[in-house]
Amino acid sequence: MKEKPSQRFKPSALTEKLVPVVLFIILLGLLAVLAITVLALLGYTPGF
């Protein structure tokens, strides 16, 4: 029977540092979208 190959991976030094940073930036972007929406609802932007 053929053994199933491992799904694990070993990140390179660059990936090790870059992935959490990118995930954090996208999370900040998501929070910014929500914050702008709230500000628009409160009337702090030109309109909605």
Added chain:
Amino acid sequence: MNIIPIFSTVVTFVFTFAVFYRYHQKGGLHLLLWGFGLLLYGLGTLSEVILSFTFNELVLKLWYLTGAMLTAAWLGQGSIHLLIRKGKLAISLTYALIAVSVIALVLVFIAPLSGAQTAYNVAGTVSDQYKAILTRNGLMIFLTILLNIYGTIGLVGGALYSAFLFWRKKVLAGRMFGNILIAGGALLPAMAGTLVKAGIMDALYISELFGALLMFAGFMLATSGKE
């Protein structure tokens, strides 16, 4: 005329076909919902193409319904089905989304025009002109906000969460990178759409193109099977 929506429409419909094809092969309600969400995305960008040639009330309303109201929510609903497997929460939310979408459809198509469509400029963007033309009542605006918040959290948050899990466990590198691209790609039109609706700036067309490209690349990477 704007040529960017033409590219966005081609990319999105190819992407839609790829997702429906995968659904045909593998099944999974999340793929069906993503495919439907992408079809709405493509109809939104196709409306932009048509509106860059001529003004048409029905097409403007189709653009608002698909692009501004429903696309994010249906794409996010696919992610919710993928992530919430236990119980009946996901399917209950889908039924609720169907009901809200029908209400949105009725509201948009009975919404009157202001008369400003006589000054519609085909060389400009519809995202820059729709507020002056389409009379939106409070419920329409409320549903637009609700559906976009729901969809953005579902799609961007869902992809971020998945990428984080793969990263923490150091498994399935393709799916991890794919989800990062999907999260980033989904964030672009969500951010641009929010800025347009808030009246801050208009970069919707270019964000739709790059958003579709990034999400398509992410989907292909996540489903390529090369881990």
